[in-house]
Amino acid sequence: MKKENLLLNAVKAGLLGGAITIFICLVGMTEIFSKRDVIEKAITLGQFVLLTTIVAMGFSAARRTAALSDQNQPILSLTAGLVAGLVTGLVLALFVFIGYQVNLRAIFLNASPPLYNLLTFGKGQSNIWLLPVIGAAGGILGAAFLLIPMMFRRPLTLGLLVTFFLALFSGLFRVVMINQKGGVAKAAKYLFGQTGLTVEGTLIFFFAVVIIAFFWNYRGKEVRARIASLPKGGQLSLRVIAFILILYIAIGLPQVSGPFIAQVIVTVALFILMGLGLNITLGFAGLLDLGFVAFYAIGAYTVGLLTSYGPFGLQHVSFWVAVPIAVLVAMLSGAVLGLPVLGVRGDYLAIATLGFGEIVRLLAGSDFLAKYFGGPQGIIGIQKPCIGTLEAFVRVDVPRACNGIELGTVKDIYYVAVLSALLLAFVAWRLRESRLGRAWMAIREDEDVAEALGINLIQTKLLAYMLGAAFAGLGGAIFATLIGSIFASSMQLLVSINVVALIVVGGMGSIPGVIVGAIALIGLPELLREVSEFRYLIYGLVLVIMMLSRPEGLWPSQATKRELHHADAENVSAEGMV
Amino acid sequence: MANILTANKVTKRFGGLVAVNGVDFNIPEKSIVSIIGPNGAGKTTFFNCITGFGRPDEGEILFEGNPIQRLRPDQITKLGISRTYQNIRLFADMTALENILVGQHVFLHSSWLSAVMGTPNVHREETEALAEAQRLLNFVGLRGKGDMLARNLPYGAQRRLEIARALATKPKLLLLDEPSAGMNPRESEDLTGFIRRLRDELGITILLIEHHMRVVMGISEAVTVLDYGEKIAEGTPAEIQRNPRVIEAYLGRGAATEGMATAHERHTGNTKKSN
Numbered sequence: 001m002k003k004e005n006l007l008l009n010a011v012k013a014g015l016l017g018g019a020i021t022i023f024i025c026l027v028g029m030t031e032i033f034s035k036r037d038v039i040e041k042a043i044t045l046g047q048f049v050l051l052t053t054i055v056a057m058g059f060s061a062a063r064r065t066a067a068l069s070d071q072n073q074p075i076l077s078l079t080a081g082l083v084a085g086l087v088t089g090l091v092l093a094l095f096v097f098i099g100y101q102v103n104l105r106a107i108f109l110n111a112s113p114p115l116y117n118l119l120t121f122g123k124g125q126s127n128i129w130l131l132p133v134i135g136a137a138g139g140i141l142g143a144a145f146l147l148i149p150m151m152f153r154r155p156l157t158l159g160l161l162v163t164f165f166l167a168l169f170s171g172l173f174r175v176v177m178i179n180q181k182g183g184v185a186k187a188a189k190y191l192f193g194q195t196g197l198t199v200e201g202t203l204i205f206f207f208a209v210v211i212i213a214f215f216w217n218y219r220g221k222e223v224r225a226r227i228a229s230l231p232k233g234g235q236l237s238l239r240v241i242a243f244i245l246i247l248y249i250a251i252g253l254p255q256v257s258g259p260f261i262a263q264v265i266v267t268v269a270l271f272i273l274m275g276l277g278l279n280i281t282l283g284f285a286g287l288l289d290l291g292f293v294a295f296y297a298i299g300a301y302t303v304g305l306l307t308s309y310g311p312f313g314l315q316h317v318s319f320w321v322a323v324p325i326a327v328l329v330a331m332l333s334g335a336v337l338g339l340p341v342l343g344v345r346g347d348y349l350a351i352a353t354l355g356f357g358e359i360v361r362l363l364a365g366s367d368f369l370a371k372y373f374g375g376p377q378g379i380i381g382i383q384k385p386c387i388g389t390l391e392a393f394v395r396v397d398v399p400r401a402c403n404g405i406e407l408g409t410v411k412d413i414y415y416v417a418v419l420s421a422l423l424l425a426f427v428a429w430r431l432r433e434s435r436l437g438r439a440w441m442a443i444r445e446d447e448d449v450a451e452a453l454g455i456n457l458i459q460t461k462l463l464a465y466m467l468g469a470a471f472a473g474l475g476g477a478i479f480a481t482l483i484g485s486i487f488a489s490s491m492q493l494l495v496s497i498n499v500v501a502l503i504v505v506g507g508m509g510s511i512p513g514v515i516v517g518a519i520a521l522i523g524l525p526e527l528l529r530e531v532s533e534f535r536y537l538i539y540g541l542v543l544v545i546m547m548l549s550r551p552e553g554l555w556p557s558q559a560t561k562r563e564l565h566h567a568d569a570e571n572v573s574a575e576g577m578v
Numbered sequence: 579m580a581n582i583l584t585a586n587k588v589t590k591r592f593g594g595l596v597a598v599n600g601v602d603f604n605i606p607e608k609s610i611v612s613i614i615g616p617n618g619a620g621k622t623t624f625f626n627c628i629t630g631f632g633r634p635d636e637g638e639i640l641f642e643g644n645p646i647q648r649l650r651p652d653q654i655t656k657l658g659i660s661r662t663y664q665n666i667r668l669f670a671d672m673t674a675l676e677n678i679l680v681g682q683h684v685f686l687h688s689s690w691l692s693a694v695m696g697t698p699n700v701h702r703e704e705t706e707a708l709a710e711a712q713r714l715l716n717f718v719g720l721r722g723k724g725d726m727l728a729r730n731l732p733y734g735a736q737r738r739l740e741i742a743r744a745l746a747t748k749p750k751l752l753l754l755d756e757p758s759a760g761m762n763p764r765e766s767e768d769l770t771g772f773i774r775r776l777r778d779e780l781g782i783t784i785l786l787i788e789h790h791m792r793v794v795m796g797i798s799e800a801v802t803v804l805d806y807g808e809k810i811a812e813g814t815p816a817e818i819q820r821n822p823r824v825i826e827a828y829l830g831r832g833a834a835t836e837g838m839a840t841a842h843e844r845h846t847g848n849t850k851k852s853n
Binding site: 430431433434438439441448453 | 629630631650651652655656660661663667669670671672676679680681683684686693694696700703704707743746747
């Protein structure tokens with residue numbers, strides 16, 4: 001391979017890096033992220049994002065060089081990294097230089113003096129030379145990463161990722177730990193800063209993760225084999241221990257974390273309910289539904305109408321009676337949606353269901369039906385669940401007349417929501433393993449063949465719509481109770497899209513995938529209030545990266561996993577035919 | 579012998595094209611019957627008419643004396659007709675066992691509610707279904723491959739799995755659409771024996787579409803020839819081999835003097851329509 005070609009490659013990577021960093025600056029990320037530390041008093045999130053870009057460019061330039069030049073030449077790779085980083089730094093420096101000469105703010109709102117100040121570490125123009133230097137150093141660092149043998153690179157990557165994750169959510173851990181008082185609180189102050197980790201905390205977490213990951217790489221197989229070889233009783237008790245541990249955390253969490261985190265978890269749990277529902281329709285049976293929020297709305301409105309003390313309440317039955325009715329109504333509406341679109345396939349189905357979702361939202365919020373559903377004012381005064389006398393389980397006539405325990409706070413709803421999510425995950429799992437689950441999957445794979453094997457398409461598809469809708473209806477019912485009021489405006493198309501996205505990110509058809517997807521796409525952005533402005537920018541980016549690098553999802557269902565990663569290995573054996 | 583399937587004047591059109599034109603056709607019970615014909619002769623379309631994939635525009639199809647041409651595919655399957663496909667259509671992302679279990683769908687009765695509850699009945703039914711699926715898997719010679727994804731099975735095994743899945747519906751009549759496609763001579767010989775076993779051991783009537791003449795002539799008791807959607811000949815393999823119209827359909831006018839065996843080999847070697 002010719003030298004100039006390699007150089008060109010590195011320069012290209014550098015220019016791309018420059019473009020990305022400038023983009024990050026211009027959308028305002030750098031400035032806003034600078035208010036938050038990754039490592040306290042050492043590095044801000046803004047600096048971290050830019051630096052990561054540079055390092056990544058150095059890494060990719062080095063990898064490309066290694067692929068282009070036949071023999072393994074560390075010097076070449078390092079040089080490529082250096083050039084890429086240097087070019088990125090130069091581009092950024094040029095940007096800052098221009099910024100000082102010309103006022104770009106008319107076009108780019110964020111191209112402001114504070115940004116340049118940040119980029120030059122507060123020293124103004126005289127400090128511009130620092131950028132290429134940092135770029136070059138970062139580039140070399142990225143390239144060096146490529147040269148580390150795989151055995152060490154994996155643990156290091158994991159260490160960096162986990163530490164960054166901890167830093168990002170440090171506020172959260174800090175609050176939880178400080179609430180514990182005593183030694184734990186002290187440890188929290190040692191490890192976590194106001195925002196971000198302390199230097200000591202960073203080092204401790206990083207090395208702990210690296211060491212554990214290294215040994216797991218080394219010995220993980222052995223440990224797993226030993227667990228697998230345990231007698232049945234031993235395995236069972238391990239599982240029981242794990243279960244009790246999870247249960248303990250689930251029960252204790254809202255007590256130590258405070259209402260904010262409980263609220264976030266409730267939101268996640270509601271999306272898990274909806275995700276599990278759509279996972280039946282889309283993940284199992286392969287029927288894309290872009291109007292899924294409609295069932296959520298129907299569940300919420302049913303509970304609202306049945307329990308509200310407000311002007312639109314038809315009845316004052318208790319939460320416990322209203323929820324099953326809401327689930328049933330949602331289920332019926334699933335059939336109402338399902339019947340007309342039975343014969344519709346693929347893209348057309350997506351559009352048809354999209355229409356259904358919008359119709360429900362518009363009807364609920366319309367003036368036309370305002371005397372039933374409250375129109376834009378919505379339904380208010382929805383009862384909280386009450387555990388008390390037998391009578392209270394059925395009807396509550398007087399407002400706020402719960403004689404027993406009223407499940408009024410977010411913490412209480414947390415338990416209702418998490419319990420429901422667990423219950424439905426179990427139901428979904430049982431359904432998946434059943435004859436019906438197999439029929440759904442067969443329909444997903446090949447509708448015609450499924451029918452030719454004796455599967456009644458009408459019945460099976462309708463059940464998929466109905467059961468999926470029932471899950472979402474339960475989610476909506478809990479949501480209405482949690483908020484105490486419902487507005488048609490909260491039933492946006494975006495909710496449906498979020499649910500589809502979380503299923504895809506988690507892993508189509510996978511039940512743990514739904515949970516992981518909901519935590520990743522709903523929970524994390526809720527917790528990261530600082531980045532909320534860039535929520536959908538990051539969200540979109542994550543989706544694109546996910547689909548490119550891990551199309552089967554974060555936690556794919558067993559079968560899908562085998563298929564995507566071992567397909568090549570199997571093709572080899574396919575050549576030797578039976 | 580009584581006929582298990584009778585087709586009377588079956589016609590299927592696609593727009594202006596008459597894919598199957600007034601075909602009369604009988605399959606005696608427990609026989610092995612083949613349909614042959616050049617590509618595009620309407621063989622697969624005729625299969626689709628029988629299995630309910632495409633309703634015939636005219637004519638009627640009787641299965642054990644009852645008309646089935648208006649039924650849905652799942653209803654026809656329940657009556658006892660099952661099929662495989664020319665281009666293998668397994669559920670690629672499901673395991674081999676799951677594929678067969680789907681085939682047993684008709685015989686499982688537990689409702690979704692009892693499945694969620696996990697009643698003992700469901701448990702028993704599932705255990706039995708799994709044992710049956712395992713048995714079928716062994717029967718087609720795929721022992722130990724049950725947990726592999728269908729897409730990862732080698733080609734020949736996929737063909738066998740497709741047959742096992744069809745058998746899971748406990749058919750009385752099994753339609754095989756070019757089962758030996760893509761097989762070498764030894765494999766197709768194995769297949770011939772296997773098809774014969776299906777009939778002899780399980781008592782299943784077999785209807786084949788086939789291009790490999792060695793397979794057709796080796797196992798068929800009767801052969802029907804379609805060309806341009808019409809039945810042009812019918813008879814024992816020996817009769818068909820001598821029939822001038824058949825030779826003409828395959829090779830064009832003037833080639834009737836050539837032996838059929840070589841003619842068909844040429845045909846299968848050259849997949850383009852040769853007339």
